[in-house]
Amino acid sequence: MVHVSVERPSAAPIPTATPHASASPVTPPPRQAPNRAKPLVELQQVTKVYANGSRALRDVSLQIRPGDFLFVTGPSGSGKSTLLKLLYGAERPSSGQVFVENHNLLNVHGNHLSQLRRRIGVVFQDYKLIPRRTVSENVAFVLWAQGFTRKEIHRRLIPTLKMVGLQDKAQCFPDELSGGEQQRVSIARAIVGTPPLLLADEPTGNLDPDNSWQVIKILKKLNSIGITVVVTTHNEQLVRMSNHPVVQLRDGHLYSVRS
Structure with missing residues (x-):
């Protein structure tokens, strides 16, 4: 269960996929008897002030516990993206503390931070795909950069593409895909390393209603196999169609909407 405590004011060549390759099914992130009583993510009295x-x-x-699915809502500029950046170490809090897997991110730097980020999948609103790489190459690039063998990359690639419904698009380039398909490539890239935590920053912001719901269904499926999912969105309709916990950011303050 998500727990919110807030101060309330008034209110190299990369292996590619082939459709006929044999592969193991996607499995949940490896962890031993996850303790739901212990938060996977915790923010303690965090304030963030930018240089300006x-x-x-x-x-x-x-607090976000293993296996949670959390929506973070709020208007543009309310701090949603900043919140996610704090969780994967792209920003540092001005005060307070951020813990991920019991690591205080204020004390995590260099290689240690890089290793921790490998256990956090991130999905961006603007996809951030490599234009001259195929779907399978875009997804495999993460594993290749982490030093996985060609055999291991190939073993993970097919089931990951199947998970997001893109096994038939493996050899396509990004400009040959729809916006919804490009976002699914972004999700596949984020989960191919089986991270225990997935952060999705406005993943449906550029999509029509049908593609938006398809993306949410994929995120729900990933949550069902054990991945903790945090989604920022200003799409209230999508939130209403789901039964997951919701928090809202307004003027930098966090409010619990639905637990």
Whole structure:
């Protein structure tokens, strides 16, 4: 269960996939008897102020446990993207502490931070695909950069593409895909390393309603196999169609909407 504690004011060549290759099914992130009582992610009285004086987050406290699916809602500029950046170490809090898998990110730097980020999948609104790489190459690039063998990359690639329904698009380039398909490539790239935590920053922001719901269904499927999912969105309709916990950011403050 998501727990929110807030101060409340008034209110090299990369192996490619072949459709007939044999592969093992996608499995949940490896972990031994996950303890639901222990948060996977925790923010303790976090405030974030940028150099220009803009205050993105104000005294935010939040706990996310293994297996949770959490929506973070709020208007543009409310601090949603900043919150996710704090969780994968792209930003540092101005005050307070951020813990991921019991690591205090204030004390994590260099190679240690790189290793921790490998256990966090990130999906961006604008996809961030490599234009001159095929679907399978875009997805495999993450594993190749981490030093996986060609055999292991190939073993993971096919089931991951099947998970997002893109096994028949493996040899296509990004400009040959629809926006919804490109976002599914982004999701596949984020999960191919079987991270225990997936952060999706406005993953449906550029998509029509049908493709938006397809993306949410994929994220739900990933959550069902054990991946903890955090989704930022301003699409209230998608949130209403789901029964997952919801928190809302307004003026940097975090509020519990549905638990």
